[in-house]
Amino acid sequence: QVRVRESGGGLVQAGDSLRLSCVASGPTLTALGMGWFRQAPGKEREFVAAISWSGGSTEYADSVKGRFTISRDNAKSTTYLQMNSPKPEDTAVYYCAGRRGSTIDRRRDAYDYWGQGTQVTVSS
Numbered sequence: 001q002v003r004v005r006e007s008g009g010g011l012v013q014a015g016d017s018l019r020l021s022c023v024a025s026g027p028t029l030t031a032l033g034m035g036w037f038r039q040a041p042g043k044e045r046e047f048v049a050a051i052s053w054s055g056g057s058t059e060y061a062d063s064v065k066g067r068f069t070i071s072r073d074n075a076k077s078t079t080y081l082q083m084n085s086p087k088p089e090d091t092a093v094y095y096c097a098g099r100r101g102s103t104i105d106r107r108r109d110a111y112d113y114w115g116q117g118t119q120v121t122v123s124s
Helices: none
Strands: 003-007 010-013 017-025 032-039 046-051 058-060 068-073 078-084 092-100 118-123
Touching: 003 092, 010 017, 017 032, 017 092, 017 118, 032 068, 032 078, 046 068, 046 078, 058 068
Parallel strands: 010 118
Antiparallel strands: 003 017, 017 078, 032 046, 032 092, 046 058, 068 078, 092 118
């Protein structure tokens, strides 16, 4: 069973930077497409960014395009979300997810493995 675990959340001021990390582990680790989602209080979980297994393809939600960058290091089984110039509206629990399929996908139900989430709070 593949497991994913996020880290790096916390309190950050608007305009600063924060990097989230996600490590995948398990005895059946194969090529996984990875994604980041977030859920704010009272709202549905929404897509943030996704990256293909090779790292050659990425996709972003319009709300974070140009500010956030998703990347991965397959040698370390780690996916990153670099958050630059965060805004208070980016405050949410951020979830890392993996899918059996090396391509990118922004649909929540396309993902098979989910982490527990990490809280990101952006103060104004």
